Amino acid sequence: MEKVKKKIPRGILIITILTTISGILLLIMSIYAFNLLLPLGGMSLMGPAFLLILGVTSLFTAYGLYRAQNWSWKLLLVLSGFGAAGYLFNVVNGQYISIFGVIYNSVIIYYLYRPHVRRYYGIIRAKQRR
Numbered sequence: 001m002e003k004v005k006k007k008i009p010r011g012i013l014i015i016t017i018l019t020t021i022s023g024i025l026l027l028i029m030s031i032y033a034f035n036l037l038l039p040l041g042g043m044s045l046m047g048p049a050f051l052l053i054l055g056v057t058s059l060f061t062a063y064g065l066y067r068a069q070n071w072s073w074k075l076l077l078v079l080s081g082f083g084a085a086g087y088l089f090n091v092v093n094g095q096y097i098s099i100f101g102v103i104y105n106s107v108i109i110y111y112l113y114r115p116h117v118r119r120y121y122g123i124i125r126a127k128q129r130r
Contacts, residue, residue: 006068011111015065015076015108015111016062016065019058019062019065019076022055023055023056023057023059023062026051026055026058027052027059029048029051030048030049030052031048031052033048060075068120068121068122070121070123072121073121077112080108080112081105083101083104083105084101084102084105087099087101
């Protein structure tokens with residue numbers, strides 16, 4: 001059976017680029033934080049380790065998004081959900097600039113549920129003609 005090349009939606013291309021940039025920045029921050037906190041050892045390295053895991057996961061997700069992998073749609077949904085919740089927690093604690101993070105992640109979640117995006121990732125099947 002021949003595999004049909006699907007055209008990537010423009011919004012997914014933009015999200016893929018932003019996710020790649022985010023992943024690279026998270027990796028750079030984690031390396032910098034590891035170097036800075038390494039002399040302190042132990043528990044102080046948990047933050048940089050979390051940034052490292054998040055950066056690698058973001059790059060992995062961006063790759064899957066570009067390749068139209070079903071799992072990447074689900075993983076981005078989870079990452080955006082946790083991101084929105086984290087930013088919302090910051091807003092509640094007085095960091096009102098974090099409202100932009102809530103909006104950004106909410107827009108991604110909204111876009112992921114658009115019918116053409118769900119069809120692109122095989123979450124819903126295209127309507128068959130009779």
